[in-house]
Amino acid sequence: MTIYSLYIYDRHCNCVYYQDWHRSKRPRTAVEGGLLPAVSAAVYPKLEDPTPDAAGSRYGTPRNTLTSATGVVVAVNEDAPRTPLPPPRANSPPVQQQQQQSQQQSQSSATLTFDEEAKLVYGVVLSLRNLVRKLSGRDEQFVNYTTSTYKLHLYETLSGYKFVILSDPKADSLRFVLRQIYAGPFIEYVVRNPLVQMDSREQGIDNEFFRLSTDRMIRGLTVFE
Template sequence: MTIYSLYIYDRHCTCVYYHDWHRTRRPKAAVEGGILPGVSHVVAPSQSPDTQGRPGSPYGSPRNTLSSNTGIVIAVNEMTPQTPSPLLQTPPPPPALSSTGLPFDEEAKLVYGVVLSLRNMIKKLAGREEQFVNYRTSSYKMHLYETTSGYKFVMLSDPGTDSLRFILRQIYIGPFLEYVVRNPLISMDSKERGVDNEYFRASVDRLIRGLSVFP
């Protein structure tokens, strides 16, 4: 059993965050303008170096963060070399994966379309109080957690995995509230940028890698 990927959609049906782990075939980079900046460096349409010519951080801008202990805004002087924090130390990037042949922006729309269609079908067949939480095919299982504010957390896993809805809720009440909702530097529902916060991405990665279903 294993976990493939995580998508987060805002109330405007836009993918604002993407993270993958055990995908054997990664989607192609999105077309220019197809996704918001900061969703994921893996599927960004272009990779531009920073002002000093260095590759961008795999977790986005370090300026968009809050200290989890003090709540103080962390500002980074772009002209001063910075030593990576132990919190943000990450394993080396995985080897290059073959592509699915589908741009990420199209894949994200398909995933959201499946969620929306199944949720509407369930409400029509079983009543408005019934909730869509997951469904399974022969190759994957989709898990959904929706917040009262309209954010949808969608995870794809191995078809034999038990329900991971509680993990999605844990991501929401933990890292998402801590580093995104309570972060004054992130404009919620701005329609201009994804969840570009390296502390949030590092926390999600650490949480998923610590699960028993993550080999």
């Protein structure tokens, strides 16, 4: 059993955070303008050479974060470069090179861009949540569903944030894990951070401490093996 990926959506239906671990198929880079900045460096369109602003920074929004314990402003890491696909071997015959290229093109065309994938995940969650409420009343909550290849878990906060995690179909309910992420790292490094805009439609959760804390929490679970 294992955990595949984590999505966080805000009250405006925007994906504000993404992180993955054991995905066999990597999502394609989102189209320009289809994803908020700082959601994930792995899927956000890479800018070639952004123009420095008046303060000398190459980013239009602040990329610093505030530690709650010491109050020291710490700069976060830059966007990690993505490794391109390896070129075909030099000693490969022309037919084999063409087959490799065609396989790469077919895999690229078969995979959705990340912004499309995030919209589909949110659409499934919203549809099933509304269906459960209509059939069972407002006292019942949609918490997870299982397919032959994955299991989706949902935790929704009172403020409208939706935490979604995809895991192995044999995994038990991970709703308590999502609640721990919200009550722990999310409250500590996002809600209580004055540099993070909680009600903004312009940027995702740009906080390295939150990402590292979430990664450490997920890797510590027994289901992560």
